[in-house]
Amino acid sequence: MNAEKRKTILLLIPIVIVLTGYVLYPSFETMLESFRQEGIFTFQNYIDFFGPKAHANLEALWNSVYISVLSVLFSALIGVPLAFIFNRYDFPGRSFFSGVAIMPIVLPSLVGVMAFMFLYGEAGLVPNMIKDLFGLEEVPFTLGGVSGILLVHAYTMYPYFYMTVSSALNNVDSSLEEAAANLGSNRLGVFWKVTFPLLTPALVAASLLVFMVSMASFSAPFLLAGGYRVLSLQIYFSKINGNLEMAATQSVILSVVSISFLLFMRWFQNRKDYRMGTKGLGAHRSEVSHPLIKWTMVTIGIIAMIILLLPHATLAILSLVPEGSWTWQTYPTAFNLENFRLLFEDPNIWDPVRNSLFMAFVACLGCFIFGMITSYALVKRKFIGKNLLDILVMIPWALPATVVGMNLILAFNQPSPFSFGKVLVGTYWILPLAYFVRFIPLVVRSTNAVLEQMDDSIEEAAQNLGAKWLYTFRRVVLPIIMPGVLSGTLLAFVQAVGEFPTSVLLYTIDNRPISIEIMNQLRMFNLGQAAAYGMIQVGLIAIVMFVSYKFFGVKSENTL
Incomplete structure (x- = not known):
């Protein structure tokens, strides 16, 4: 064995030990636990999950997939157009607005949901403000259920599409689009035949991330839709009820769905070659010269900025409300x-x-x-x-x-060599x-x-x-x-x-x-x-x- 091989083996030993002990072994333990019931190897947990009495689990599985697919769709509908506007057009305030567009990413999942509850929930500031402003007897709307989950997901996850597509657009060779236009293709044809295929890897990467984050979403369903079942919540409820076998089964099912989507998106991406054969410069931004269009875009940017920063501002204001000073009142009255x-x-x-x-x-x-x-x-x-x-x-x-949490629970709730006994x-x-x-x-x-x-x-x-x-x-x-x-x-x-x-x-x-x-x-x-x-x-x-x-x-x- 030569020196290079020895170095490689010495380098791989700690890597293999860590990945085996803390990734592979916990996943294997979860899979084994899903086939156990009262210490006996059985398929009963999967029969219970998919059987006629398992309406709650099947509903949670369908809801998780349904919410995740819609989250990908709505996040893309927001993030992709924003990426095109800020990377292909130049207008007053563009740089500032493009920076504000990624602000939702600094909100952790729980904090983001909390901010939306304060703003748009049943006792939220915005519904009550509209109610008082127009003299209504009840608040005109409240945030909750599926619509609430999707709204929070779209707000917190669209930056993944925005950032990945922005990065891809900056790398697109503008000469390819110009060549298609010179050959007689209209703008829609250039986008569909040239630009969109080159953006496919970025769209796949963002879709994967949004789908996986949404499948694992816990805060939004837990706080905004208590009676709405999703698989991540079912795992939590099974765990706190002491039914670790069913929690393991639910974890395996959730893992299979997430990995299946990963494999499908990778297959979709690998069907074609998206590399560019030229070395031209990336696309330049077009100056918006028409006054009406220019100031319409600025106005939309200002409105969007207010909406995007409202959760951050709400958190900042409410953090100044002392304990016990905001109970029955519609709005907080004391700040320090x-x-x-x-x-x-x-x-x-x-x-x-x-x-x-x-x-x-x-x-x-x-x-x-x-x-x-x-x-x-x-x-x-x-x-x-x-x-x-x-x-x-x-x-x-x-x-x-x-699932990662359940894997560690089932692997290390007893002594093992990887936990040093x-x-x-x-x-x-x-x-x-x-x-x-x-x-x-x-x-x-x-x-x-x-x-x-x-x-x-x-x-x-x-x-x-x-x-x-x-x-x-x-x-x-x-x-x-x-x-x-x-x-x-x-x-x-x-x-x-x-x-x-x-x-x-x-x-x-x-x-x-x-x-x-x-x-x-x-x-x-x-x-x-x-x-x-x-x-x-x-x-x-x-x-x-x-x-x-x-x-x-x-x-x-x-x-x-």
Whole structure:
């Protein structure tokens, strides 16, 4: 065995151990649990799921797929036109409006749902304002049910389409469209025959992400449509009722649906080759010269900006409402900084913030180290089973968050070699482990993008000059790939700080994060404190997103 093979094997050993112990083994345990009932191997759980008495499960399965498909459709209907408007046309305020268009992405799922409840719920500010303004006896509308879920999903998920399509449009060679137009094709023909096919990979990537996030959606169905069954909620209810066998079965079904959609979209994308054979410049923006059209677009932009920023503004205002001052009143009447003062003075109130920051930091430190090593092995090393390893790395991102949580519960509710003989469920460390497993793919994908652009001759030159591999990696490779590693790590941190579906399955009193405390405050009708926690989350995410973009040039679509 030569030296290169030995290095590759030594590099792969920790990667295989981690992926086997914390991705493959938990998934296998969940599948085994779905075939158990009272310790006996049986198909009864699947018979119960699909049988004549399983109306609730089948309804939840259909609702999950139905909501996810509609979420993809509505998100695309918002995000794709916005991408075209902001990337193909130039008008006053375009740059500012395009920046505002991605603001929903800084709202974690639970915080976004909470903001919509405050705004448009039964006791929301907007319905009551319209009621008082027009002297109505009842509020004209309330947010809830399927329409409420779809509205929240469309608002929080359309940025995935907006960002991916924007990135693809900037890379489209304008000479291809000009050639089609010169050959007599009209604008619609150019779009359908030239532009749209080139956008297919971006549309597929965004559709995959929106579908998977929607399938795993927990906050919107839980808070806005309590009686509306979706599979992610069914898993949670089965778990808290102690029926782990059915929770495992539901997790397997949810995983199969998500992975099937992934395979279908990949098949759809791979039917054709979308590479461009030219090296022209990307499409330039057309100046909107007609005054009526120009100022109509500006007006629409201002209205859209107000609508998009209204949830953020509502959170900021309500975070200033002190506890007990907004009970029966239609609108809050008292405002001060008491909620933020208590965050820094009362240790019990500060604990969830500290827990979220510490657990996200620990998880992302692990993602940083493991993601960097794994990406290097996948891109720069040759070995048998590379495709299988790549699939294993992406499984935690392909699976819904509730499934990842159930996998860890069923794998580590008893001692195992991968938990060093300890029971991890119910301990502080199960949640950082879940965050680590869940967000490994973000770091790997981000690092892959940089490593694939690095010429192998750079590393070879250092080794030919006598440098050892470890020294070469530390002094040559690492500085080159560091922007990609850090950008993926920062995005993983953003996701970990706002993670709710995994947290609600795994948290304990000692490690409850901000998202769980927000839920607790809502249950106690302490809306001001819940909003204050939400503002802390939004602030942390906004800071990290700004740092990742400003200093590392990363945009969220780079990790799709």
